[in-house]
Amino acid sequence: MGSCIHTGxxxxxxxxxxxxxxxxxxxxxxxxxxxxxxxxASAASAGTxxxxxxxxxxxxxxxxxxxxxxxxxxxxxxxxxxxxxxRAVAAAVFGDGSKVKFTPLxxxxxxxxxxxxxxxxxxxxxTWTINRDTALGLNFVGTTYYDGQGFMINAKKLPGVNSAxxxxxxxxxxxxxxxxxxxxxxxxxxxxxxxxxxxxEKLEEVNAAYDAGRCDVYTTDQSGLYGIRLTLGSxxxxxxxxxxxxxxxxxxxxxxxxxxxxxxxxxxxxxLLDAEELGVTKANVDEMKNSPSPEIKRVLGQEADTKIxxxxxxxxxxxxxxxxAVGNYGEMFxxxxxxxSPLKIARGINALWTKGGLQYAPxxx
Amino acid sequence: xxxxxxxxxxxxxxxxxxxxIRSLFFQTLVxxxxxxxxxxxxxxxxxxxxxxHIASGFGFLKGRAGFDISDTPIAYTSxxxxxxxxxxxxxxxxxxxxxxxITATIIGFVIGVGRLSQNWLIRKxxxxxxxxxxxxxxxxxxxxxxxxxxxxxxxxxxSFHLPFGSYLNQRGFYFxxxxxxxxxxxxxxxxxxxxxxxxxxxxxxxxxxxATGQQFPVFWTSVALIVGLPLLxxxxxxxxxxxxxxxxxxxxxxxxxxxxxxxxxLYLALSCYTAAFIAEIVRAGIRGVSKGQTEAAxxxxxxxxxxxxxxxxxxxxxIVIPPMTSQYLNLTKNSSxxxxxxxxxxxxxxxxxxNQTGQAxxxxxxxxxxxLILSLVTSAVMNVVNARMAxxxx
Numbered sequence: 139m140g141s142c143i144h145t146g147x148x149x150x151x152x153x154x155x156x157x158x159x160x161x162x163x164x165x166x167x168x169x170x171x172x173x174x175x176x177x178x179a180s181a182a183s184a185g186t187x188x189x190x191x192x193x194x195x196x197x198x199x200x201x202x203x204x205x206x207x208x209x210x211x212x213x214x215x216x217x218x219x220x221x222x223x224x225r226a227v228a229a230a231v232f233g234d235g236s237k238v239k240f241t242p243l244x245x246x247x248x249x250x251x252x253x254x255x256x257x258x259x260x261x262x263x264x265t266w267t268i269n270r271d272t273a274l275g276l277n278f279v280g281t282t283y284y285d286g287q288g289f290m291i292n293a294k295k296l297p298g299v300n301s302a303x304x305x306x307x308x309x310x311x312x313x314x315x316x317x318x319x320x321x322x323x324x325x326x327x328x329x330x331x332x333x334x335x336x337x338x339e340k341l342e343e344v345n346a347a348y349d350a351g352r353c354d355v356y357t358t359d360q361s362g363l364y365g366i367r368l369t370l371g372s373x374x375x376x377x378x379x380x381x382x383x384x385x386x387x388x389x390x391x392x393x394x395x396x397x398x399x400x401x402x403x404x405x406x407x408x409x410l411l412d413a414e415e416l417g418v419t420k421a422n423v424d425e426m427k428n429s430p431s432p433e434i435k436r437v438l439g440q441e442a443d444t445k446i447x448x449x450x451x452x453x454x455x456x457x458x459x460x461x462x463a464v465g466n467y468g469e470m471f472x473x474x475x476x477x478x479s480p481l482k483i484a485r486g487i488n489a490l491w492t493k494g495g496l497q498y499a500p501x502x503x
Numbered sequence: 504x505x506x507x508x509x510x511x512x513x514x515x516x517x518x519x520x521x522x523x524i525r526s527l528f529f530q531t532l533v534x535x536x537x538x539x540x541x542x543x544x545x546x547x548x549x550x551x552x553x554x555x556h557i558a559s560g561f562g563f564l565k566g567r568a569g570f571d572i573s574d575t576p577i578a579y580t581s582x583x584x585x586x587x588x589x590x591x592x593x594x595x596x597x598x599x600x601x602x603x604x605i606t607a608t609i610i611g612f613v614i615g616v617g618r619l620s621q622n623w624l625i626r627k628x629x630x631x632x633x634x635x636x637x638x639x640x641x642x643x644x645x646x647x648x649x650x651x652x653x654x655x656x657x658x659x660x661x662s663f664h665l666p667f668g669s670y671l672n673q674r675g676f677y678f679x680x681x682x683x684x685x686x687x688x689x690x691x692x693x694x695x696x697x698x699x700x701x702x703x704x705x706x707x708x709x710x711x712x713x714a715t716g717q718q719f720p721v722f723w724t725s726v727a728l729i730v731g732l733p734l735l736x737x738x739x740x741x742x743x744x745x746x747x748x749x750x751x752x753x754x755x756x757x758x759x760x761x762x763x764x765x766x767x768x769l770y771l772a773l774s775c776y777t778a779a780f781i782a783e784i785v786r787a788g789i790r791g792v793s794k795g796q797t798e799a800a801x802x803x804x805x806x807x808x809x810x811x812x813x814x815x816x817x818x819x820x821x822i823v824i825p826p827m828t829s830q831y832l833n834l835t836k837n838s839s840x841x842x843x844x845x846x847x848x849x850x851x852x853x854x855x856x857x858n859q860t861g862q863a864x865x866x867x868x869x870x871x872x873x874x875l876i877l878s879l880v881t882s883a884v885m886n887v888v889n890a891r892m893a894x895x896x897x
Binding site for chain 1: 554555556557558569570571572573580581650654658673674752753754755757764765842843844845847851854855857858859860861863
């Protein structure tokens with residue numbers, strides 16, 4: 139290492155061996171890091187469906203643990219609406235919902251993981267925004283859960299606070315790199331209130347800080363607040379304030395540039411909704427194959443010489459496989475976040491359009 | 504003579520065996536391969552980013568950040584740019600690194616000297632300190648301070664009341680902020696004048712000692728000057744100083760000056776952790792000065808304090824400074840662990856920017872260059888210090 143900088147009359151600043159090596163090492167890491175991104179991206183470009191079929195499973199990016207959406211149960215199996223969505227795609231592709239491997243990702247890691255090809259689907263309570271669809275090179279397939287951002291406080295410590303507009307001066311816990319972080323800044327600015335951001339990278343760290351009293355307020359998607367409340371020391375002490383300050387359409391996303399894979403994932407979501415609309419459930423799917431209704435027969439791939447499934451790139455009984463694996467959308471919702479779960483979230487705007495909600499799927503025909 | 508002449512002769516056989524041409528060939532080959540692969544990698548990244556429709560370039564730095572940062576040493580709001588957010592993070596990193604380096608050096612010297620103490624208890628306490636902190640990963644030390652010490656403090660409503668209107672609670676350490684009124688510039692002037700006078704006294708005292716051998720109490724004179732003159736200016740200026748005391752409000756204490764627990768725990772953890780290594784370096788440095796030096800100085804009639812100050816420490820510093828540079832670099836780089844407890848350092852803010860814009864390659868590049876520059880500057884400063892301290896050979 140002979141590189142020397144001459145500073146002034148007689149002082150020579152030299153990169154001695156040790157520091158020189160350190161510099162070299164960091165440059166090397168940088169180069170290899172950039173190279174990996176480049177290489178991984180090129181590996182991922184060859185048709186995702188073929189890659190997935192060749193390796194025999196779908197790599198699914200989920201959260202690091204959010205009850206109801208994606209969290210490991212006591213046996214280590216991932217449960218939740220986001221995890222089940224990946225199982226549904228696996229059922230459509232392989233006819234077997236268990237052919238999924240899950241990658242827990244922090245909010246900060248998620249997009250890079252999808253962009254670089256580390257995961258095939260990002261199904262991780264992620265808000266669909268224009269920036270993510272364009273500048274980040276992603277394609278959101280739909281909204282599996284319509285959510286909005288809310289606030290949770292400890293009512294025992296802060297009696298008398300019953301509106302988010304009373305929160306001026308509070309310390310607010312939030313996860314970094316989320317739309318939540320941006321909405322929070324906008325909301326307090328718009329209402330001319332001040333706050334003290336307490337920002338962590340990982341959900342568990344935010345939970346721990348809120349539980350320990352480092353901050354007064356927890357803000358994230360309302361569904362998330364209900365899920366997190368269950369994991370706190372004494373859930374009954376905490377209340378979710380009524381204000382919803384944003385639209386948070388949560389849904390799965392795939393990489394841009396692979397239309398076939400995008401269609402498979404998108405139509406898996408629509409198939410889940412159409413199955414619910416037609417009354418096809420996990421329990422009755424086999425009988426429904428023989429239903430007199432031509433629509434049900436068509437959706438379940440029982441029409442003679444049907445090409446709906448094969449045109450998509452999967453088998454013709456793909457909808458049957460999906461419903462057998464995870465049930466229809468309504469069953470998935472109830473089991474994970476609705477009445478059949480500890481969260482007990484009402485269907486609300488997540489009901490089908492036929493029942494006054496927003497969930498609507500184009501026809502399978 | 505004979506052998507040199509033989510070497511100068513042209514080697515027989517083809518130029519393939521000419522060591523000069525061979526070495527030139529291989530050096531050129533390595534350079535071409537290196538630049539070729541770098542070019543290929545850069546090109547590959549650019550191609551892939553374009554193919555995947557991911558935005559690239561550094562234009563995003565001018566965009567509106569939209570998120571808030573908890574510790575902002577310079578003016579920053581959610582309307583500021585992404586570039587400014589990264590600078591805020593960089594300044595936070597520098598603040599914690601500089602504070603940590605100063606504290607770690609002080610603790611390290613005390614512990615290092617303590618390990619060589621004649622007193623059994625002091626020696627053992629210092630040994631235990633070194634063994635504990637040197638053998639625990641820095642991240643755990645940070646968690647120890649954050650979750651183990653600061654998180655168990657009382658809530659803002661039941662803060663510990665400390666002297667001088669200070670408070671300590673789980674949201675941090677609050678103390679009154681000094682608000683300088685008119686006429687306080689006089690104190691600043693007095694302080695600068697005092698510094699200059701102290702330097703002059705030291706200079707004159709040295710000259711007198713060289714000439715006559717008589718000593719002058721330079722240290723106490725300097726202290727009196729540096730404390731006394733600004734104090735005099737303060738009284739003369741009509742005591743232009745008020746305090747902004749922290750007060751209880753609905754959620755937190757407001758007013759005053761707040762040091763957040765994230766900064767405190769990172770700063771304490773980095774200081775304690777690095778101090779353990781510095782203590783060992785200091786001990787090695789002092790041990791490295793041979794006993795004969797002390798004995799020779801004593802034989803000349805010096806007392807123990809001048810022996811330490813004039814003979815042992817200057818020689819020990821020569822051994823101590825180079826490895827100290829590595830510790831300072833380590834401390835600066837370890838400060839990136841701040842992300843685990845949510846202190847908005849460079850890694851945290853640049854990471855958030857990276858995630859909000861999705862421009863991972865550029866974000867990581869900015870972080871690497873920033874840390875590289877920080878480390879090179881630290882090295883350069885320490886090399887200057889080292890050059891001053893190094894043995895002047897004749």
